[in-house]
Amino acid sequence: MEQSERRRPGRPSLSNEELLDKALDLFLEKGFAGTSIDAICASAGMAKRTVYARYGDKENLFKAALSRAIDEWIVPVESLREQESEDLEASLMRIGEILVQNVLNPAGLRLLRLTNAEAVAMPEIAQENVRRGTEPTLRYLADLFRRRLGGGGGNFARAEDAAQAFLSIVVSGPANNAAWGMRMDMVSIGQHTRYCVRLFLHGLLEDAAAPAKDEAGQLRLLLREAEERLGEARMRMDEAVRLVRD
Incomplete structure (x- = not known):
């Protein structure tokens, strides 16, 4: 043979x-x-x-x-930059939604749970995660705040602090909840993200203030409500598409 x-x-x-x-x-x-x-x-x-x-x-x-x-988890800075528009709040809404959905997708949760579980014994893996994933996002956000809040010269002294606060307020909460097994539906996640972005930009006191009675104030409230409904509709559509694909 x-x-x-x-x-x-x-x-x-x-x-x-x-x-x-x-x-x-x-x-x-x-x-x-x-x-x-x-x-x-x-x-x-x-x-x-x-x-x-x-x-x-x-x-x-x-x-x-x-x-x-x-590598699979990282959101390229270019993808975040594409969300920018003249409206800073609307830009941050879209950026926040992308970052939150990214950390809550299966690949993001797998990485988060594994890093949390092994970082004590191998701190270098958490450091690598921060270096490659978190730090580029922080640099991008700091640059965004300098460009949009620093006047013509881009001089915004607390840009790095603002970037860190944005990630902590908008992204870290849902990520930590998910890592501990707390579930939120897509609509609730979208509502939470939009609320946190407004909290970051305007602060709690302004958010709790009585609604403005002037015409401009009422128009802002109507626009905010319309944005909420559009955001919820987009979330529901995304969830429906995901269910169809699965």
Whole structure:
């Protein structure tokens, strides 16, 4: 019998991305310490020698899987910049919605939970998450506030503080709630995001003040109510599209 006839066909080799995805799922389910290379190889249908040849050890594989998760999670600054318009409040509404939805999607929640679980033992993974994901967003927001609130010279001394406050008020709350298993529907998330953006821009005292009785004040209130309804309608449409796709 010829050599070609004696050779058994091998299993199709998983791509590196598929291997990292399967590894990440196991790390999230069982934790870094509770996940073995054997379990990863069994899940991926891949020989141990292949995994060791690519990554050397479990820690390097974990960090590579986490790096891939960060790549999938990051919102490019260009995508945020595209949301800008002459209306700063409307711009921040759209930017806030993108950031909140991004951190609450399955990839974002997986990264958040895994980072929170392993950051004590490996603080460098949290630092990498901040360096590649959070810091570019903070720099963009600070630049936005300088351009829009700093006058002609772009001189807004508290731009970095404002950027940090925006992320803390608008994004961190829903992210922390989700990490602890608290669920919000898409409409509630949209309402919460819009309220937090207005709270950030105008403050609690202005928000609690009596409605303006002049014509301009009434017009602002009507526009705000219309924005709320449009935002809720957009959220419902997005949720309907997601359900259809699933």
